[in-house]
């Protein structure tokens with residue numbers, strides 16, 4: 112068994128501290144393009160330019176002007192200008208120079224980038240019918256099992272059915288009520304672990320991420336399968352995996368895999384050229400995830416066959432939903448696990464980082480909690496009475512939007528945005544980070560300042576900051592994320608005083624597909640009386 116496990120690891124099973132590859136990987140595109148040689152490049156350049164020319168002259172645009180272009184290079188377009196690991200920053204800088212909507216070329220693909228709230232709303236609602244599909248990168252195609260999940264599917268009947276299922280059993284108001292004991296257990300467990308660590312935290316700082324992430328995974332398993340999972344034998348791989356290892360296969364690997372760059376994404380007409388190492392890496396990731404999910408599903412199918420039913424997503428999908436293929440079942444059960452374990456943790460960690468950095472704001476929040484709860488526990492019912500806590504949550508989503516660029520949308524018929532003609536075949540990037548940094552809407556946007564939401568004098572709706580997207584593709588888990596993050600932040604501030612272990616100034620660097628803090632927050636915590 113141990114040998115099989117070692118063999119599996121050697122084949123690339125787990126890699127900690129692996130090198131990040133985002134658009135930095137575009138450098139490889141340059142190398143690849145050079146490798147094809149000048150003659151070939153010129154040939155493609157000619158066909159590329161003629162294609163672009165026809166697109167912009169093509170029908171459907173009426174008299175509307177084309178979207179302003181960011182100047183780039185022939186053939187490569189703007190690829191080399193996107194080497195920065197955080198393209199949302201580059202997009203936002205370009206918005207200052209070229210306006211809130213512009214078009215860029217990533218190789219042979221035209222992409223329109225939107226950086227303002229009004230334009231995003233236009234794309235979410237008014238023009239949605241022309242922009243409701245997705246054209247996935249090679250990596251996302253493999254990892255989403257070719258759109259077999261809610262978030263990556265086109266907006267069609269399949270998507271609507273899946274989203275309905277998810278809301279009915281997992282994330283809608285009734286389902287959230289039923290899963291309440293699991294969220295309460297999460298808050299309780301985090302509190303207990305922090306109390307255990309507090310006495311030594313001035314020597315050994317507390318890494319909230321480790322605790323929170325593991326509890327979120329527990330929650331995700333309870334909601335998806337009815338109970339937590341400590342370890343499991345994976346028949347297809349011949350190994351037993353611990354919870355940490357399962358987390359790596361189900362959450363960390365796919366998050367990293369999703370940002371792997373295959374140069375053929377930028378030059379679709381070169382798709383016939385093999386890129387075996389890329390495909391093998393992603394396929395391995397997919398197979399490992401599938402093997403783990405299959406093992407867990409098998410275990411629970413046996414439970415259900417034996418007559419034991421639990422309040423869980425798998426019980427719902429197998430009894431109430433229309434029949435699903437094995438591939439669909441695997442993907443639908445995996446999706447909320449990765450979604451639960453990632454963005455809520457990112458938001459909570461950023462909020463706690465900002466509060467630990469700012470003793471006055473921390474005190475203000477503590478005073479609010481005390482005045483509402485007195486000697487009683489914080490419960491979800493009391494959250495609506497705490498406007499400052501809500502403001503902390505929304506300001507964190509604004510300043511540190513966990514999904515800084517929405518998954519790309521595909522324009523499938525000629526349309527318009529902001530008074531410009533956008534031809535069919537264009538990719539659309541909605542830069543949520545850019546929208547949340549828009550100076551006309553947010554004063555001093557770089558500054559994390561929850562007070563800005565208090566002056567609004569009205570309740571804050573979940574779409575105020577664009578962090579959950581909008582329209583028909585609005586995040587299905589927004590309410591769950593809000594409940595977990597607010598209840599946990601409230602409880603952690605109520606029970607402890609937080610300060611950063613090393614307050615060495617701003618540390619707002621991010622990592623990966625979602626805007627995870629690059630360096631985990633390390634804090635010293637002191638129990639309050």
Ligand code: HEM
Pocket residue numbers: 261262263274277282447448450451454455458512513514517518578579580581583584585586587588589591592
């Ligand atoms: C703070 C936490 C979260 C943030 C900021 C967030 C953000 C987002 C964003 C930006 C989208 C894309 C919308 C689009 O493409 O237009 C999305 C989609 C989605 N999210 Fe979340 N999310 C969070 C938590 C969750 C949780 C906890 C779940 C489930 C357990 C979840 C489930 C989904 C699903 C299913 C979709 C696809 C919706 C669709 O395509 O119709 N999210 N989320």
